[in-house]
Every structure is written in structure tokens, then in C-alpha cells.
Amino acid sequence: MYWSINRITKMLIAVISLTAMNVSCQQASKPAASDQLKQTYFDVPQFIQTEIDSLKKRNPVIQKTVFKDQEEETKSMKISDWDAEFASFKNIDLNKPAYAGQIAVDTIDQVVQYHFLNPKSDLSCVRIQLDSLGNPMMLSIEKQVKNKLYQTSEFLVYEKGSFYLLEKNQDVQVMGENYYKVQGNF
Numbered sequence: 001m002y003w004s005i006n007r008i009t010k011m012l013i014a015v016i017s018l019t020a021m022n023v024s025c026q027q028a029s030k031p032a033a034s035d036q037l038k039q040t041y042f043d044v045p046q047f048i049q050t051e052i053d054s055l056k057k058r059n060p061v062i063q064k065t066v067f068k069d070q071e072e073e074t075k076s077m078k079i080s081d082w083d084a085e086f087a088s089f090k091n092i093d094l095n096k097p098a099y100a101g102q103i104a105v106d107t108i109d110q111v112v113q114y115h116f117l118n119p120k121s122d123l124s125c126v127r128i129q130l131d132s133l134g135n136p137m138m139l140s141i142e143k144q145v146k147n148k149l150y151q152t153s154e155f156l157v158y159e160k161g162s163f164y165l166l167e168k169n170q171d172v173q174v175m176g177e178n179y180y181k182v183q184g185n186f
Contacts, residue, residue, distance in 0.1 A: 043095070044089065044141075048158070051160065052086055052090075055079070062076070062077060062184045063076055064076075064182070064185075065185075069180070086158075089139070089156055092143075094126060098121075102116055104116075111130070112128045114126040122145050124143065125140075125141075126142075137159065140158075141156040143156070152169070153169050
């Protein structure tokens with residue numbers, strides 16, 4: 001009798017252990033399955049970093065125009081800090097957890113459009129124009145932030161080997177409206 005109770009206890013422990021291991025393995029595999037289902041979007045920061053690295057190597061002379069309120073100035077120059085010049089572009093990350101489930105993707109011809117479904121999102125639309133091989137050639141970004149104190153809208157465009165544009169309009173309740181535009185032509 002003692003032998004059968006001991007054997008039953010051991011078998012019960014083995015079954016419980018196997019069940020626990022099976023459950024833990026299934027739970028461990030669930031995130032991997034959900035990761036596979038998680039949609040990833042175009043990696044804007046990586047694309048911009050690749051462009052920055054290329055521009056640092058080439059060190060091109062550009063025609064840079066800065067327009068602030070009513071004043072405009074254009075100069076031919078070499079950019080000493082491409083990272084700072086393209087910081088606004090690098091900050092756009094479609095794969096941020098905050099955007100999960102908030103992006104609708106539409107492809108027309110060779111343009112991929114990412115529309116943001118949440119009206120409170122800081123991004124409105126990101127468009128990527130592809131060449132015939134599927135490589136990104138142009139990137140445009142529309143951002144807008146509204147709250148009780150201020151409203152800001154930004155429009156960013158980068159066309160590979162051609163130009164970049166940063167346009168910003170900010171309306172701060174107490175200080176008024178502020179507008180600037182920076183364009184660099186290669």
C-alpha cells in the first residue's frame with residue numbers, strides 16, 4: 001500500500017511538473033507569436049541615419065535658405081553637423097509603442113502613406129515615395145500638436161540627392177505666431 005501511494009504521489013508530481021513546464025513554454029512562445037503579428041513600419045530613423053552618413057562622406061556644398069517671419073537669407077555652405085540638421089527627421093519613429101494600432105497604411109503607385117488614426121497623435125501623415133526598385137527616394141512628414149497653450153504644425157520633406165525642407169508654424173497663446181522655413185538644395 002505504501003508503495004502505491006508513493007508511486008501515485010511521484011506520478012502526480014511528474015504530471016504537475018510536465019503540465020507546469022508545458023504551460024510556461026506556451027506562455028513563453030505567446031509573445032513570440034504576437035511579435036510576429038506585430039506590424040513593423042518603415043524605419044525612418046535608420047533611413048535618415050544612412051543619408052546622414054552618406055552626406056558626411058560626400059560633404060556637399062548646399063544652397064541653404066532660412067526664412068524667419070518676414071526675413072530670408074540664402075547662403076552656399078557646407079553643413080558641419082548633419083545630425084543636428086536632420087534631427088527633426090530622425091525623431092520620427094513610426095514603430096513607437098504609442099503608435100501601435102494607430103496607423104493606417106495605404107499604397108498608391110510607388111507612394112506608401114501612413115495615416116494616423118488618433119487625432120491627438122503628433123503625426124498626421126508620413127509619405128514615402130519609392131523608386132522602381134522599391135528604394136525610398138522621398139520622405140514627407142506632417143506633424144501637428146494642439147493644446148490649450150499652443151498649436152504647432154510642421155512639414156518636413158527630404159528628397160534624396162535633391163533637397164530638404166523644414167517648415168514650422170507655431171502659435172503660442174501669449175506670445176503670438178512664429179513661422180520659419182529652412183530649405184537646403186544639393
